[in-house]
Amino acid sequence: MAAELQNGREKRRERIDRGIKVRTDGLYALLSWREICYLVAPRALLIAGLLIAPLFLPTLWQRVFCLTGIYTLLAFAYDFLVSYVGFVSLGGALWMGIGGYTAGIIASEFGLPPVLTLPIATFLGGAVCTLLLMPTLRLRGIYFAIATFVYPFIFTHLIEALQIAGGTLGLMNLPTIQNDWVLIYTMAVFVLIVLFGLRRLISEDLGIVFRSMMENDQAVSAAGINIVFLKIIGVFIASCIGCFAGAFLCVLYGSVSMSFFALDFSILPIAATVIGGAGTFAGALLGAVVLVPLTELIRGFGSLRMVAYSLILVLFVALKPVGVLPYLTRKYEQFERWVEV
């Protein structure tokens, strides 16, 4: 609260909830259309935006939309793990790679169409990732982070050294979804399901237990709840989301290769979450929606793009760690005014 002299009197800046916010906090929100709109508008805008935007986008930007969706899903998974399960995941690449290769291998070995490979790869991939990460779930968070960082390299070198799963050339000519609209709406719908599903989840019992586990895991453990099992569930959920993203990319271009384990897939979701605001999922979405098209726009810059990118990330992390969404939320729900001291 900055205190300043204004008009010779001392004033102080104060933030209070908007009137409409107060009125909509309880059941009484249902009493008036205006209040319902206030509550529903942001969500409705989001849903409408995601569902209608593809109709207006030129073809290139439809592709970008799909890629944004992929990074958004990775960001959701990261956000969920870091804010509710208590793990920092440096391994978006792991999910992309496992999901993509599972889908690719299933498609090339068994010839299944994308409508089957997508769900299979999602859950099978999720299970595989969880199994891979299980040894670290008993330990402190940093070991999980290191494991997620290291696994992509292991897989890359395994594939390279053993020349399996297509080796360095990867698997190509896999079945894709021919209809662009189906592709894009599958992604849009899945993003919405995950977003609202996760937000729902954290208000359910499971979510509450997760949050207490983050606060004080010894206490939760003392209450008789097996926290390792909880963590397994958390990691499984996140991995399924991430693996869907990987499987989707495989279906999008009809190919999968070692580059699915690229570092970029680990970094950008983190950046998106940091910039958008961790903990709210919508923040991660916002971050991804800003970063991915921005990356596309300034593609011509080469390394300057990466430098600007790092700079923005550093600025956000160091100076404004809460992110953009909480700021916007505050603006929406509260207003500021000067009051006399």
Add this chain to the structure above:
Amino acid sequence: MDIVIYGLINAATFILLALGFSLIYGVSRVANFAHGAVYILTGFVVWAFLKVGLNYPLAIILAVGVSALVGIGIYQGILIRVRGIAASEVIASFAVGMGIIELIKMVGFVGSFGNPIFVRGSAEIAGVTVDYQRLFVVGAAVAAVLFVFILTRFTKAGLALRGIAQDEHAAMMLGINSDRSATVSLAIGSGLAGVAAVVLLPLGDLYAGIGYEALTYAVAVSIVGGLGSLGGTVLASLVLAFLQVLTVQLLGGQWRMLVIFLAILVILVFKPSGFFGRQKELEERV
């Protein structure tokens, strides 16, 4: 016999790359993911000094000084603001590292660049030919380890660092300034990265991507050895180096990187704090 000699040289390389990183983490609990960036930046700084006409020894000394300053700058400018929040520290330091490496590329350092080796020629050691530069590498590694050992055991500043590393609150109560210790550790750690760069990079071409590779090795060795432990870093370097060399000899070159990563995984499963990690194993388990 070549396995022994080249295993040792490999170990010396790892020690040089990892020592600074491990030291920084041990003292300030900040994982400095910009370590690799400082490493390669120093290489280009040396190149720039040479271009301007300084003689080699002077260029090297100045470059190491620059690397220490960069380390201080990174800490005071950015890391100090996010100290304590693990996720933010990792992201911030990695972003800084990435920024530096991409900046190097952007400025135009793409293509054939190299720093000259100190002395041309080679020597025969126990029947194995070793070039002089690699002997310098081993020498530098030994010197670095001795330096850190003496520093942390016998100098007041070093003891302060160890105090902070052991128990931050107790040390603060004794009047040791945590931020200053962290700054010092970052200066020394980055300076060590600079020393590594000065002696290792002339072995090949200079290109920005080396920053990422160096970071990977630093992290790998530090984890296996135990973050913050000098003995652990040395032991882990030896173990990993020989593991790598033996694997290449017996199984073939394609496994050389994989064996390092698998070692990390094995350590994570069986002894997460590393060889001599200071964190007791009990604390590691939830």
Add this chain to the structure above:
Amino acid sequence: MATKDKEKKQKGLTRREFITTVGATGMAAGMVSAFSITPSWGAALKPIVYGAALPLGDPTGVEARQGVTLAVEEINKEGGIKLPDGKHPIELVVLDSRDLEPGVPTSEAIQTVERLILSNKVDFIVGGPERSEAWLQSSPLSQKYKKIMVAGPGCYSPAIGDTIATDPEGKYKYCWNTNNDSRSDVIRVMPLFKSFQEQYGWKKFFVMVQDVSHTRAAGEAVNGVLQKQMGWESLGFQRFPTGSSDFSLGLLEAKKKGAQLIFISMEMPQVGILLRQWHDLKVPALPMGLMTAAQSAKFWDVSQGACEYAILNHTFAGNGPCKVLNPWTERYFTNFTKRWGVEPGLVPGLPSYVTAWAIKDAVERAGSIDSDAVAAALHKTDLEVPYGRLKFDPKRHSALVTDDPKTGMTTMWAQWQSKEVRVMGRQTRRVCVWPPAAATGKVIIPDWIK
């Protein structure tokens, strides 16, 4: 009660300053593009758009861009591409595909190509992505959008020709390749191996290759040629993952077992370490093969001469100093050096250059920029180019290699020698030693190798 005028500022920036900083950074980053677009040269006719997706963060990508830009400038200086309605200038769009950077997914490269097609509305893709794997994964786009896509720079893996040959009139109708490939190059240099055998009695070789598609293919081809066809003894075959930085054991093993030839195929920059170490360890075997970093004109200085005696595969004649095959060979070399201040030498400069001219030739013969017409015209290409003659294999859609500049592409192997020679008006230490049509000197084997 004492009041302060201003409260102590909170640690860090105030909100306003923060927004300003971020906004300024964002605006700076979003400023208008650094696409390299050569301006239309005054003609009123609609420009024909060339697109290239090159890894500009890598020296090979930079040279590829230099090659294609030079070609476009030369063509535009003459007015452009001649169509029935007049001369159309060429507009060149080069985007960074980042496909050679570690940590970057191939989807970036594919996105770049798609962006060129959809957003920049290019008529032809004249190069990129460089990595064979990335190019192959982008190739479905040529069929989807009916655009001619030429693999020029990089793209050295036989897998490309093999893939195109599976369906050259259908799926890969618009995919073309102005390159040869690593496998055929090794087969073609067999007479040089034979000369080593006859002159010095060599019979033992060691292979060290990087673990990517085209380098592995080269290594396997060498095994096939030397071992199976010529009866040499293979002392070892080592694959190095991309990013390996230590080659001591491989070199020592080669030295101990008495190898006389070390065949190397590596495009990663660490090959500089390999050559320096070969020199310092005094391994009595001749290094030969594709070593991209060592092919740069500056490498002698950078490595302080450690590369002396190494024979490098420059892939095409004219990609470095060689005997003048036709007037264009010299013109390319001189113009490139004059325009960019550095000699060409890394592999991708020349194929990018040739692709630009080849498309021009095909378009002019087809009389239109329609992809089907141009594809048909490409089949009939018979163009004199700096590396000999450009003709396409009907099945693989790749340049025919004959080592005779009058009938096809001529390859080039050059050795670093300490004594400079004068080639194409410049002093150089890179002496072309194979094929005879392009050679400017003979292979020098130092005494300590014989």
